[in-house]
Amino acid sequence: MPFGSFMDAVSHPVFLMIHAALALMGVYLWRRAGARAFLLYVIAEVAYITYHLDITAFHFAHTLAEVCDALAFLSLGMGIAARPG
Numbered sequence: 149m150p151f152g153s154f155m156d157a158v159s160h161p162v163f164l165m166i167h168a169a170l171a172l173m174g175v176y177l178w179r180r181a182g183a184r185a186f187l188l189y190v191i192a193e194v195a196y197i198t199y200h201l202d203i204t205a206f207h208f209a210h211t212l213a214e215v216c217d218a219l220a221f222l223s224l225g226m227g228i229a230a231r232p233g
Contacts, residue, residue, distance in 0.1 A: 160200045167196045185223035192216035 171193035178186035192213040199209035 164197060164200050167193045167200065171197070183224065183227065185220040185227070188216045188220035188223065192220070 171190050174186050174190040174193060178184075178190065195204070195209045195213040195216065198204040199206050204212075
C-alpha cells in the first residue's frame, strides 16, 4: 500500500473546504499585491475543486493545477528579477 493512502478516508467535503480556503487566500493576495500570479494560483485551486465536485478526472485536474502553479511561480520569479536594484 503506498504511503499516504490513509488520506483516502478523508471525505471530499473536507478537501473542498481546504481548497476553498486556499483559493480565498489567493484572491486576497491577488487583490492586495496586484500580482497576476496569484490569480493563476486561484485557478489551480479551482481545478482541484472541480475534481472533488466530480466534474473532472483527478489526473486532468491535477495536471491543470500544476501547470497553473508553475506559471504562477514563473510569473512571480520574473517579476522579482525585473525589479531594479
